[in-house]
Amino acid sequence: MTRWLLILFAAACALAGCARPDPNVVTLSYATPYPPTHPFSQADRKWIDWVEAESHGRIKIAPFWGGAILSSDQSMEEVRHGVADIGLIAPIYTLGNAHAQRAQVGFYGHVGSIDEQVGVYKCLIERFPVLRDELRGLRVLAVQGGNLPGILTRSRPVHSLADLRGLRLRAPAENTGVLRVLGADPVDMPMGNVYSALAKGVIDGVVAPADTLKSLNFAEVAHHFVTLRISRGAYPARAMNEARWRSLPPDLQALLARSQAVWERALADKITGAEKKGRVFGEQQGVVFSPISPADQARFDTLYNIDSAKTAVSLSRFGIAGLPIFDEAQRLIRETPSDIAPACAPQGPANPQDPK
Structure with a gap:
């Protein structure tokens, strides 16, 4: 201390x-x-x-x-x-x-x-x-x-991936590549700045889960939520x-x-x-929830993994072999039922100081 x-x-x-x-x-x-x-x-x-x-x-x-x-x-x-x-x-x-x-x-x-x-x-x-x-x-x-995020927008509803074109969206760094491919203009900013940026129209929307409608009061400044499933x-x-x-x-x-x-x-x-609670609150505040088509979801998932693999390769500039990490994560997800943890997960805390 x-x-x-x-x-x-x-x-x-x-x-x-x-x-x-x-x-x-x-x-x-x-x-x-x-x-x-x-x-x-x-x-x-x-x-x-x-x-x-x-x-x-x-x-x-x-x-x-x-x-x-x-x-x-x-x-x-x-x-x-x-x-x-x-x-x-x-x-x-x-x-x-x-x-x-x-x-x-x-x-x-x-x-x-x-x-x-x-x-x-x-x-x-x-x-x-x-x-x-x-x-x-x-x-x-x-x-x-x-929770897996969707996309919350101020005034322009999103019904398909094509509707993302031209939207300025606050997004985590791992999502910026795929959003650019889809024609959006992603920006990275701390979540604490998003409310004011939405209120002022600095951004058109945010990649975020529905809980933020209540926990961060986003339902006050944005009114459309598309349930695109964005992995994280x-x-x-x-x-x-x-x-x-x-x-x-x-x-x-x-x-x-x-x-x-x-x-x-x-x-x-x-x-x-x-x-x-966020979804219920959003509905009470008049937020409109829109689904995405299975075809658009599948296309997004494919683009997401292509972009993630590129990000993994790009870690080489820091002397990091990122592709094996990406490949192992995908192997574990493919081979594990989605509602449980992989069997290899340790029982105790994973820390750099733990003896191996």
């Missing part, structure tokens, strides 16, 4: 009249850019409550919500440097030094459930050291999948500063390792539930 964060704690305690800290209690800070009402944060709260109860009060988690001390695009480095002991990390948004982690999210064409996303990721990180190497300095505490993968999403991890006694390390399953289950449940 950094010096300034300790000062912040001390100042808060002075104002609140805190007693001298109990030397038998370990206080760990947890930081996230999301507000406490967001589904991600609701899952985080379930994990916090579990850890504090399971440790019988020996661990106390001090949460910092809403980006108070952690950013969206530099969170990996911030946790590495102890800005927070534990934080929500986002390799998919980081500005550098996580090229394989960022690219592999787009290797999951035809993936089914969140459990399958997380399971495939754990298989990949076991097999490919580059994915572990990019997490040096971090102890991963949860891997996160997600899992990624390490909650991590602890490695030095802080090593400072803990072995029994508390073991407890936090066990907590990974709790956190991942809470995330999957909250994300899935939020999707259903």
Whole structure:
């Protein structure tokens, strides 16, 4: 924990009249850019409550919500440097030094459930050291999948892939290539900026799951949702500063390792539930949901995998053999029922520091 964060704690305690800290209690800070009402944060709260109860009060988690001390695009480095002991990390948004982690999210064409996303990721990180190497300095505490996005637009409905032509869409980096092929103008920006960009007409729409209609209030500024199924993968999403991890006694390390399953289950449940609530909320707010034809869905899936394979090959400029990672992800998805995790998924946390 950094010096300034300790000062912040001390100042808060002075104002609140805190007693001298109990030397038998370990206080760990947890930081996230999301507000406490967001589904991600609701899952985080379930994990916090579990850890504090399971440790019988020996661990106390001090949460910092809403980006108070952690950013969206530099969170990996911030946790590495102890800005927070534990934080929500986002390799998919980081500005550098996580090229394989960022690219592999787009290797999951035809993936089914969140459990399958997380399971495939754990298989990949076991097999490919580059994915572990990019997490040096971090102890991963949860891997996160997600609902498959569609496309939400402000005022122009989309009924076919041809309707995407000319639309300026906020999209994750792994989707920009295929959207350009279809004639759209994709841009990459943090999700926190999308509401205002939609409201002002800076963008015409966003690639996002239906849960954002409620959780991010997008139903207020966009009115058409096409249920194009856009594949996406899992990624390490909650991590602890490695030095802080090593400072803990072995029994508390073991407890936090066990907590990974709790956190991942809470995330999957909250994300899935939020999707259903978001769709109901959107319908109540007048958002029009439109299907896509099977032929257009099949064409999109084909283009998606072609573009993903190109992205995998392009990792060679960073000295990374990306195509084997893409091929293995696709093999696992082909050979695994869509509602379960691959059998190779490890039972414990996948971390770069785990002995092999």
